[in-house]
Amino acid sequence: MRAKHRPLLAALWVAAIAGCGGPTFEERVRAIATPNGALNSADPELPKLIRAVEQQRGLPLQLSGTVATSGEINTAKALAAIYNPALHVKLAPTVAELLLPTAAPKERHKFLEEHRQLVKRTADAADLPRCVFEIGHELGFFASMYYLDDASMAVRLLLLRSLDAAAKKDRPAALADVLRALRVSHALSRERRVEARVLAASLRYESLDLTTEYFSTGLWRRHEADQLYGALREQLTDWPADSRMLIGERATVIHAYEALRAGMLQRIVTLEERRRLGDRIKALESATRAELDADEARYLRAMQRLIIASESPYPRRAADIGAAMTEINSTPTLFAATLFAKDLPAAIETAALDRATVEAWTLALAAAAELIPPPFGESPLTGKPFDVDQGAERITVYDGKEALVSLPLLLQ
Secondary structure, three states: OOOOOOOHHHHHHHHHHHOOOOOOHHHHHHHOOOOHHHHOOOOOOHHHHHHHHHHOOOOHHHHOOOOOOOOOOEHHHHHHHHOOHHHHHHHHHHHHHHOOOOOOHHHHHHHHHHOHHHHHHHHHHHOOOEOOOOOOHHHHHHOOOHHHHHHHHHHHHHHHHHHHHHHOOOHHHHHHHHHHHHHHHHHHHOOOOHHHHHHHHHHHHHHHHHHHHHHHOOOOOHHHHHHHHHHHHHHHHOOOOHHHHHHHHHHHHHHHHHHHHOOOHHHHOOHHHHHHHHHHHHHHHOOOHHHHHHHHHHHHHHHHHHHHHOOOOHHHOHHHHHHHHHHHHOOOOOHHHHHHOOOHHHHHHHHHHHHHHHHHHHHHHHHHHOOOOOOOOEOOOOOOEOEEEEOOOEEEEEEOOEEEEEEEOOOO
16 A cells, blocks of 8 residues: 555656657556566566466456546546645645534534535535546556545545534434445445555544434434444445455556566655665665566465455455465565555455444444344454443444444434
């Protein structure tokens, strides 16, 4: 999992100033979406590993493609048309501050009045029938990832307006915006990028955390519990397998290895990573072609193990995750260990926690509002049975010793 924004736009600007005389930087980036360097490698394993990925339809160009749906029916495209990088820089810190429990309701309302049209357009976009984000696997790490900012802004603006509606005791409006926020979060979770999957889990948690307050204060009762329960059950039915993000991540890294062969290390490594690596950057800069090829082969073996293991519940994958990371770290690999795989175990765990949290919410809502109990027994995170503690006034669902959700009784 890497930093969000690669220096492609800046590189294109520099190339424009430099004038013609050869392929542009974007053309070079698109050209390496086909991993010819790996396919023509002298490494005894790498070409076969790449061919295996090709058979699985997992190469960058096999995952890429223009999102055909327009902004008239696609939430993601509509949000991209509404927002821009300058708007994110300007508004994101304020929105985050206004969502804090310490924020004054008057300040929230003032902000929403000032940006009424922006929030309305966001809500209208969230109501569109499809939500498919433009990932750009053919550009690898150089693809724009502003869609992450778009999703974050949309969810948080909707939650902000929900809070304002709650302050006015407008239960239907508060519920509608939470459901919109959950819809955008879930759509993001289905994209084939680790960054998108991890952010989606965080945004979904923010949305559910807000509803805890609504239930605890008595603003929401059984009707809202029923609506939220239905939305969460629907998302669980449509839950993305971990293999989606892992296959997408693998394609992005295959592209990155081709970029390294093309001499683009300085554009691959961010300033933050350069500072973190310190003197170790010299080993990356001096890597031979043979070392690079062997590094990629080890990475692909490890990723294939993780992808196959993802068919099993997370609690049964510990040995495979450990073995995959050992494959990467024991040599150690030059690039996979330092740049490409460091955060993968945490991302896989985050996805399991996300699922466990949503299942726990359905259990709590069903018990608190006397809804049809969902068929969830064991936690997707720990593999242990959920413990539904039905007290005289509250329902609390535990995963081991940790309480994932606690709600009051909602029988009215």
